[in-house]
Amino acid sequence: MTALSSAVQAxxxxxxxxxxxxxxxxxxxxxxxxxxxxxxxxxxxYSLGWCEVGGAPVAAPGGKxxxxxxxxxxxxxxxxxxRAGVPAAVAVELVHTFSLLHDxxxxxxxxxxxxxxVWKAYGTGPAVLAGDALFALAVETLATAPDGxxxxxxxxxALADLVRGQADDLLFATRPWTGxxxxxxxxYRTMAEHKTGALLGCAAALGAALGGAPEPTVTALDRAxxxxxxxxxxTDDVLGIWGDPAVTGKPVHGDLRERKRTFPVLSALDSPExxxxxxxxxxxRTEAASLLIEEAGGRRAxxxxxxxxxxxxxxxxxxxxLAPGAAGELxxxxxxxxxxxx
Numbered sequence: 001m002t003a004l005s006s007a008v009q010a011x012x013x014x015x016x017x018x019x020x021x022x023x024x025x026x027x028x029x030x031x032x033x034x035x036x037x038x039x040x041x042x043x044x045x046y047s048l049g050w051c052e053v054g055g056a057p058v059a060a061p062g063g064k065x066x067x068x069x070x071x072x073x074x075x076x077x078x079x080x081x082x083r084a085g086v087p088a089a090v091a092v093e094l095v096h097t098f099s100l101l102h103d104x105x106x107x108x109x110x111x112x113x114x115x116x117x118v119w120k121a122y123g124t125g126p127a128v129l130a131g132d133a134l135f136a137l138a139v140e141t142l143a144t145a146p147d148g149x150x151x152x153x154x155x156x157x158a159l160a161d162l163v164r165g166q167a168d169d170l171l172f173a174t175r176p177w178t179g180x181x182x183x184x185x186x187x188y189r190t191m192a193e194h195k196t197g198a199l200l201g202c203a204a205a206l207g208a209a210l211g212g213a214p215e216p217t218v219t220a221l222d223r224a225x226x227x228x229x230x231x232x233x234x235t236d237d238v239l240g241i242w243g244d245p246a247v248t249g250k251p252v253h254g255d256l257r258e259r260k261r262t263f264p265v266l267s268a269l270d271s272p273e274x275x276x277x278x279x280x281x282x283x284x285r286t287e288a289a290s291l292l293i294e295e296a297g298g299r300r301a302x303x304x305x306x307x308x309x310x311x312x313x314x315x316x317x318x319x320x321x322l323a324p325g326a327a328g329e330l331x332x333x334x335x336x337x338x339x340x341x342x
Contacts, residue, residue, distance in 0.1 A: 014336040017329050021069040024082055025089040029068075032090050032141055036133055043118055043130035047097050053121050063113075067092040067203040069333065074207025074221050076326035085207030087145035091155060092203040094138035099162060099199070101131035106170065107258075142206070151206055154222075158202035165194025172261040177269060177278035183261045185270065189230055189305075192263075197229020204330075220320040224330070227313035231338045234306040237262035238299055241290055253286040263305065264298030271296040310338050 012020070033044045045051040052058045068089040075085030103109075104117040105124055111117060119127035142151045168191040172183045205222035213221075240255035241264060255262050259281065268277050273296040280289040293299065313334050317327060 011325075011328060011332075014329075014332050017073075017333065018065050018069050021072040021082070021089070022065040024072060025065070025068045025086055025093070028086050029090050029093060032094065032137055036137065039126075040130050040133045043122055043126060044097065044134055046121065047101060047118050047130070049113070063096075065093070066333070066337065067096050067199060070200060070203035070225060070330075071207035073326045073330050073333070074204040074209075074213075075211035076207075077204075077221070077322040077330060078208045078211030078213035078217060079323050080211030084211045087141055088151065088203065088206030088210050091138040091141045091151075092199060092206065094134045094141065095155070095159065095162075096199060098131040098134035098138070099166075101127050101134070103166070106166070145210060147209060151209055154202055154206055154209065154218075158198040161194040161198035165191050165196070165198065169195055173259065175261070177281055178274060182269065183266055185263060185266045185301075185305075188261065188263050188266055192230045192233040193226050195229075196233045197226035200229040200232070201225030217320045217322070220316045224313040224316035224334075227309040227316065228334055228337065231306040231309040231313070231334075234263050234302045234309070235338050237264055238302050238306075241265075241293065242299065253290050256281070256286040256289055257284070262302075264293050264302045266298075267301035268293040268296035268298035271298075306338050310334055 029048075033041050033048070035041075036044060042051060042053075042055045045055070046053060049059075049063075050057065071085040071089035071092055072082040073085075074088070076082050078084075100112065101118050104112060105119045105127055109117055110120050115121075117127075118130060122130075139152060139155070142148055142155055145151060168187070172188075172191070175181050175183050201222035202225070204225045205218045208218045208221045237255070240260070240262060241253060243252075245252055251257070256265070265277075265281070268274065271277075273292055277289060277292050277296065280292060314331060317330060322330075
């Protein structure tokens, strides 16, 4: 083996790709948050894991930066340098953070990533204000980027879907476990595409658009991201019932205690065991319910559905010409996000 061939490096791992993209985006994201009112900026920094209440810097756990990575890789897949996708990465990260602030209020969640949520730390009114400010900042960030009007339209479409998905998710909790008014798995898939997939698809599509990709490529990346969002949500559903609390940061059977209509539950309710499962759920017998959901095939159905959407995302990526390196990293990211901790 020659010295040249032995020096060929293996492709970067997904954690390395995520870190590279976060490092590329961080200066622009910091600069954008710095334009906010100082108090609002502090709340934004707290939610991003940059500081404690009061503004003291801290290295708290933040998110993986999946949406940032999708935007950067979208630009690179179009043949542009990753920095072309940075405005898209900043915008989608701001929108994602805004949605988490409001979601935590609507769901009454007291903690996120093992810290008090913003509404618990600062109050409900301030948290709403911070979320509104982040949304406005996201729009401003895109509007001042190249091709601003076109990219703002992409973002507004994703936002409309996100709101639609959140509305459906809230309404699902008011519907019965059984009977003609129950939530069907197909309805859940549509909700997950809107609530989770729309912003993932938008991130990749925005990056590609800013990277100069033709419309079919932008559309294909949006479609891939939407399928990824459904697969990601289905994986979350499995972890929300059977995940290790030390890894997920959530109590075991947490989704069952909160009476969430997740895909494993809905699939099991459609089985012959549906009536018995509904009785267990109504009685709050989460341990027995989790066992019956697994016996009825709910876990297996959710994982199979996640694999189906991952395959659909790969098909969307294969249908358009993409720069090989970025395309490979996108495919690796798909598998990484759906496989996590299962």
